[in-house]
Amino acid sequence: MPELSKSMTKRIYALAAVTGVLESGNKNDLLHNLVRGISGKDSVKALTGEEALQVIRKLEQLPKKPRKKQKKVEPPDPGAQPGMMSVPMQEKAWALIYELIDLDKKDGVPSRGTAGERMAGAIRKILYMDVELSDPFRWVDDEQAWLLIEQLKRYVSSRKAQRRKRQKGA
Numbered sequence: 470m471p472e473l474s475k476s477m478t479k480r481i482y483a484l485a486a487v488t489g490v491l492e493s494g495n496k497n498d499l500l501h502n503l504v505r506g507i508s509g510k511d512s513v514k515a516l517t518g519e520e521a522l523q524v525i526r527k528l529e530q531l532p533k534k535p536r537k538k539q540k541k542v543e544p545p546d547p548g549a550q551p552g553m554m555s556v557p558m559q560e561k562a563w564a565l566i567y568e569l570i571d572l573d574k575k576d577g578v579p580s581r582g583t584a585g586e587r588m589a590g591a592i593r594k595i596l597y598m599d600v601e602l603s604d605p606f607r608w609v610d611d612e613q614a615w616l617l618i619e620q621l622k623r624y625v626s627s628r629k630a631q632r633r634k635r636q637k638g639a
Contacts (some may be wrong), residue, residue: 473517484525503528553610558618595624
């Protein structure tokens, strides 16, 4: 009769972990209940070699627990700096500028400059900052970004209200 070896003990615990019957630190988990059922003993270390083989066979028959997929952690945007305007906030600001441009087109208002020029103008007017057209958000921090977006929302809302008023009057 084989003696309980270190490798058998490791195999039992490995199979128990893979099948999900092992609860760390719990002497009343499914693994220990299985050991008690097969051998009448309370501990894996107390098993004989033959009893260990029976436990291993039984664990090998159990279905494997599906592994949890690890969540992909997106690396931070290399252009983003802590405390500065985030990429989603920049996207929202651009979306509002393009919405203003669309409203102008629908109303037949002549072009007031490119989107970049309009963004730079809005930042200049709202935040009192001079910015470069190539990177208008370079010096805009989180709080200023929030103010910029809120004011751009007001501009869009005001333009929509003016448009509705004109359409009612026409």
